[in-house]
Amino acid sequence: LTFLPILPGILSLAGSLSVIYVILKDRRKKLKMVYQRLMLGMSVMDVIATGGVTIMNGWAIPVGTEGFSGRDSWTATPQGTSEYYGARGTVTTCNFAGMFLVFVNGSTGTYSLMLSFYYLLVLRYDMGERWIARYVEPAIHVLALLLPFILGASAWHYELLNPMAGWHGWCGLVYDCSKYADGVCDGGEQIRIYTTITYWVWFLGGWALI
Numbered sequence: 001l002t003f004l005p006i007l008p009g010i011l012s013l014a015g016s017l018s019v020i021y022v023i024l025k026d027r028r029k030k031l032k033m034v035y036q037r038l039m040l041g042m043s044v045m046d047v048i049a050t051g052g053v054t055i056m057n058g059w060a061i062p063v064g065t066e067g068f069s070g071r072d073s074w075t076a077t078p079q080g081t082s083e084y085y086g087a088r089g090t091v092t093t094c095n096f097a098g099m100f101l102v103f104v105n106g107s108t109g110t111y112s113l114m115l116s117f118y119y120l121l122v123l124r125y126d127m128g129e130r131w132i133a134r135y136v137e138p139a140i141h142v143l144a145l146l147l148p149f150i151l152g153a154s155a156w157h158y159e160l161l162n163p164m165a166g167w168h169g170w171c172g173l174v175y176d177c178s179k180y181a182d183g184v185c186d187g188g189e190q191i192r193i194y195t196t197i198t199y200w201v202w203f204l205g206g207w208a209l210i
Contacts, residue, residue: 009054016046034133035118041144042111049104060097060171061087061163094171098161099152101172106148114140 020043023030030036064087089097121127121136155161155173163171 006054009050013047013050013054016043016050019043020047034129034137035115037137038111038115038118038140041141042108042115045104045107045111045144049108052100052104059088060093062089062091062094063087094163095156095159095161098171098173099156102152102155103148106151107144110144110148111140114144 019039023036023040023043031040117140118132118136121132127136160173161171162173
């Protein structure tokens, strides 16, 4: 199961690289348009995300992390009976992988969300390209790049990242610490508040706004 993400990861990587190639091939024309710049940003982040997830899958988990196979294996790793396959990392690699996961997922998701917002401005409110480029696009890039990075870095700083050695073999934000045998996440109990703010308020609030 550790290797299952590799094939779809390669396909996603190929698709994103194709988009980047098409845009940069005619960059003098295409990069003048806000839509194309947003597509380029989303595709670049998807390449980084797919490459990172595919390469770091499994090995970033700290050595000795218990493996688990069951109904809730995708959310957390309760105490089990065997070491997770492929675990070669340390707490530091787990934290880095978790920060990376928060950053790239937040960035690609925000770019996708902002593309819908762009269409809303153009089609519903008839906003011009120059106005969007001047007043909206800078904020989009800040939301898509700086904010996810700050969220990932803060999750690392406040030690909120935990191994998630289910089928995906990653480290990240585990919402429900009760899945652990002792009911306590290594990353602390503040995790529930953090994930509520970042995912429910940020992502779902943004979709509801659009």
